[in-house]
Structure formats: C-alpha cells, structure tokens
Amino acid sequence: MATLYQHKIQEQLYMIGKTASQPFFSWSQEIDDVDPFHFFALGETCSFRQRFYWSDRSNETVYVGLGCTYSIETTGNEHRFHMVESEWKRFTEKVMTHHNGTEAAPLLFGGFSFDPLKRKTERWAHFPDAKLIVPAVLLSVKKGRMTLTITVPSQNHEQIIEKIGQLLTLLYNGQDSLMALSASCQTYEEMAKHEWISAVQKAIHDIREGGLDKVVLAREARLWFDDRIEPSVVLQRLREQQPLSYLFAFEDKGNCFVGASPEQLVKREGMTCYSTCLAGSIRRGKTVKEDEQLGRWLLQDEKNLREHRFVVDMIKEAMMEVCENVRIPSEPQLLKMRDIQHLYTPVIGESRHAVSLFSLVERLHPTPALGGTPREKALKEIREIEPLDRGWYAAPIGWIDTAGNGEFAVAIRSGLLQGKEVSIFAGCGIVGDSEPLSEYEETRVKFKPMLSALGVEQDE
Numbered sequence: 001m002a003t004l005y006q007h008k009i010q011e012q013l014y015m016i017g018k019t020a021s022q023p024f025f026s027w028s029q030e031i032d033d034v035d036p037f038h039f040f041a042l043g044e045t046c047s048f049r050q051r052f053y054w055s056d057r058s059n060e061t062v063y064v065g066l067g068c069t070y071s072i073e074t075t076g077n078e079h080r081f082h083m084v085e086s087e088w089k090r091f092t093e094k095v096m097t098h099h100n101g102t103e104a105a106p107l108l109f110g111g112f113s114f115d116p117l118k119r120k121t122e123r124w125a126h127f128p129d130a131k132l133i134v135p136a137v138l139l140s141v142k143k144g145r146m147t148l149t150i151t152v153p154s155q156n157h158e159q160i161i162e163k164i165g166q167l168l169t170l171l172y173n174g175q176d177s178l179m180a181l182s183a184s185c186q187t188y189e190e191m192a193k194h195e196w197i198s199a200v201q202k203a204i205h206d207i208r209e210g211g212l213d214k215v216v217l218a219r220e221a222r223l224w225f226d227d228r229i230e231p232s233v234v235l236q237r238l239r240e241q242q243p244l245s246y247l248f249a250f251e252d253k254g255n256c257f258v259g260a261s262p263e264q265l266v267k268r269e270g271m272t273c274y275s276t277c278l279a280g281s282i283r284r285g286k287t288v289k290e291d292e293q294l295g296r297w298l299l300q301d302e303k304n305l306r307e308h309r310f311v312v313d314m315i316k317e318a319m320m321e322v323c324e325n326v327r328i329p330s331e332p333q334l335l336k337m338r339d340i341q342h343l344y345t346p347v348i349g350e351s352r353h354a355v356s357l358f359s360l361v362e363r364l365h366p367t368p369a370l371g372g373t374p375r376e377k378a379l380k381e382i383r384e385i386e387p388l389d390r391g392w393y394a395a396p397i398g399w400i401d402t403a404g405n406g407e408f409a410v411a412i413r414s415g416l417l418q419g420k421e422v423s424i425f426a427g428c429g430i431v432g433d434s435e436p437l438s439e440y441e442e443t444r445v446k447f448k449p450m451l452s453a454l455g456v457e458q459d460e
C-alpha cells in the first residue's frame with residue numbers, strides 16, 4: 001500500500017517539478033481506513049515537530065495534521081484575526097491543488113491566546129497570540145471517508161517527502177504504536193488556591209459596586225509525572241471518556257495543548273453560521289434520580305440563568321449584526337457531559353453578506369462564558385486580579401479551509417503537556433451572588449475531564 005502511495009506522490013512531484021507555477025503544491029488522495037490516533041502517534045515516531053488533532057462534537061469530522069509547510073504567527077498584534085485572515089488568503093493564492101476526485105484541500109489549523117494584553121509567562125512560550133499552520137501531511141476523515149493531503153513547497157521538498165514515505169510505510173506495515181498511559185502522577189498541586197479565592201471575593205465585591213455584571217475567573221493545577229506523557233494516549237482517553245466534546249491538540253516542539261471542550265465558538269458553512277451559549281453548571285448526580293434533580297435545579301436557578309443570559313444576549317447581538325434569520329430557543333436546555341451538566345442554547349443564523357470566519361471569531365471572542373460582561377471591563381478585571389497566564393486556555397482553537405469554511409471551539413477542559421509536567425485549567429462565571437467556595441468546587445469538577453484522561457482521580 002505504502003509503495004503505491006509513495007509511487008504516486010513521486011510521480012506527481014516529478015510532474016510538478018517540471019511545471020511548477022506556484023510556490024506550493026497540494027495533492028489529495030482517498031486512502032484505506034487508518035486509526036487517526038495511530039496516525040497522530042506516528043507523527044512523533046517520524047519526528048514531525050508539529051502535530052494537530054481535531055474532531056467535532058459528532059466525531060464525523062476528524063483532522064490530523066503533521067509537520068508544517070506554512071505558518072502564520074503573531075504576538076502583540078491587536079489586529080491578529082485580520083492578519084491571519086489576509087495571510088491565509090495570500091497562501092491560498094500561492095498553492096496549486098490536485099484533488100484527485102476528493103473534496104479535500106489544504107487546511108489551516110491553530111489557535112489564539114485568550115488575551116494578548118495579559119503578561120506572558122515562560123509556560124506558554126511556544127504559544128503566541130496567534131499560531132496557525134498548514135500541515136505537510138493531513139489526514140481528513142469525513143463521514144467515514146479518509147483522505148490524505150500532502151502540501152509541500154514546489155521546490156526543495158525531497159526531505160519532507162521522504163519523511164512522509166516513512167510515515168506511510170509505518171502506517172500500513174508497522175505495528176500499532178498506541179500504548180496505554182504508563183506514566184503515573186507523583187505530585188498534584190492546585191496553584192495559587194487562596195489567591196484565587198480572594199480574587200473571586202474581589203470580583204464579587206466589584207460586581208456589587210456596579211459597572212461590572214459578570215467576570216469569569218480561572219485557575220491552574222499542576223501535575224508532575226514519573227515519565228513523559230504522550231499526547232496521543234491522552235487524546236484517545238479523552239475520546240472514550242468525553243464522546244460529546246470537541247477534541248483538540250496543538251503540539252509544537254514537544255509542547256502540546258490538548259483538551260475536550262463541549263463549547264463551540266463558531267462554525268461557518270457556506271452562508272450559515274453557528275454558535276453556542278454555554279454557561280451555568282452543576283455536577284452530574286450519582287444516581288439517575290439525583291442527576292435529574294440537579295438538572296431540574298440548574299434549569300430554574302436564578303444565579304445560573306443570569307450567568308447564562310449574559311452569554312445569550314451577547315452572542316445574539318453579535319450574530320444579529322451580521323446574520324439574518326437568527327434562531328435562538330427562548331429557554332436553555334441541559335447539555336450533559338460525563339462529569340458536569342450545563343445550561344446550553346444553540347444559535348444559528350444566515351450571514352447577510354459573506355462574513356468571514358475570522359471576523360466572526362473576532363466578534364465573539366471572548367463571550368461572557370469566558371470573559372464576562374461588559375467585555376472590556378471584565379477583561380481588565382481578569383488581567384488585574386486573576387493569578388494566571390491563561391495562554392491558549394479559553395481561547396479559540398480550530399481550522400479553516402480554502403473556501404473560508406471552518407470551525408473554532410473554545411479551548412476549555414484543557415491542559416498543557418510539557419514532557420513530564422502538565423498544567424490543567426478551569427474557570428467559572430462570577431456574578432454578584434456567587435459564593436467563593438462553591439465556585440472553587442465548580443472549578444474542581446471542571447478539572448475532572450483532564451484529570452481522568454491523565455489517569456488521576458480527584459479526592460471527593
């Protein structure tokens with residue numbers, strides 16, 4: 001099998017080499033079934049320094065990217081979304097695509113930091129305010145059909161093609177390299193716990209004083225393991241444990257940001273735009289009866305409904321500025337994940353003119369589910385009182401295609417894997433009648449998805 005692909009690639013490249021009229025060349029081919037996690041894991045074996053994983057909430061669309069043919073990156077740029085959009089457009093004009101009857105084309109993957117104005121720490125050194133890449137090799141799974149897309153420079157691509165050949169050989173002829181989680185956690189520490197609780201008290205005070213309605217405060221826990229954590233194992237465990245979440249990973253030179261988020265920021269599919277309001281939370285019950293009671297309580301609890309309403313109002317307003325026929329249910333429903341249930345309201349609209357995906361991301365990020373309301377005041381409050389550099393946590397992560405369609409999730413329920421060390425993040429919406437200790441407990445529940453994927457169970 002591998003030989004056939006290698007032969008086809010070589011043949012195509014030979015032709016391109018002779019006729020190259022564009023700086024980049026992208027070649028797609030439908031392939032036999034492979035396991036996306038295995039594909040991701042082989043990226044490490046074959047020394048690809050960048051890896052990306054994405055699957056949507058239905059698991060119908062899965063993308064795995066390895067290597068980097070083109071990258072768009074910026075820090076400290078207040079027009080970062082616009083900059084990424086125009087760079088991407090420039091790239092699409094420089095690439096010659098050979099679809100071979102597939103629907104595939106090169107994709108741009110990546111993410112953004114939560115707040116470019118927050119002081120940065122060493123922890124996030126490999127994650128600038130925007131970093132998106134076109135992978136050298138991309139596995140796309142759409143409704144069960146698998147396609148391989150190779151995107152390389154038209155010249156001087158011999159080395160990368162050789163590496164892709166090695167990958168294909170291992171993919172079809174080698175052993176399945178996925179392993180169980182072998183590292184065990186030596187130390188677990190909740191960072192700045194007391195400082196965080198004081199920050200919540202301060203936020204409650206500031207909200208009661210007026211001028212600020214809601215602010216989301218997040219915190220970090222650190223874990224130290226006895227061995228390196230391999231992201232593909234964590235991804236696979238997240239898929240098993242959080243089947244209704246977006247699954248994402250972005251790895252650069254051994255630093256991997258990974259998570260399973262229930263929250264869509266935005267999706268653009270032709271003229272249709274989708275977003276999600278997700279705010280207001282309670283844990284899952286231990287029995288069906290208790291779970292239903294907790295759910296019913298959440299649907300009627302004034303404080304949680306208010307937290308949720310701020311998000312609905314903001315997303316509705318943002319969508320109505322660019323869309324017509326905006327559909328939003330009048331009441332939230334419950335979204336139940338393994339460890340937690342949320343108030344959830346989906347939003348759909350038809351864009352009035354061809355509004356770009358990145359301009360939608362810019363309008364929506366951060367919603368009051370991650371920042372607060374009013375937006376600028378909440379961001380200022382977070383900058384001043386939150387004892388944390390969020391990095392890419394709570395920020396947009398996703399992909400865009402050459403037609404401008406794509407999807408970004410909100411990178412919550414996530415962690416940063418750096419060799420034997422891991423940071424995980426969780427936050428919650430603070431309003432005037434919040435209670436610091438129950439907000440603290442809520443963040444503990446939100447740590448659970450990452451902790452379980454890392455093989456760590458929390459004390460009750």
Ligand SMILES: C=C(O[C@H]1C=CC=C(C(=O)O)[C@@H]1O)C(=O)O
Nearest residue numbers: 279280281369412426427428429
């Ligand atoms: C900020 C997080 O969750 C947000 C999403 C859903 C519910 C939330 C809440 O109830 O506070 C948060 O707004 C997180 O998980 O770190």
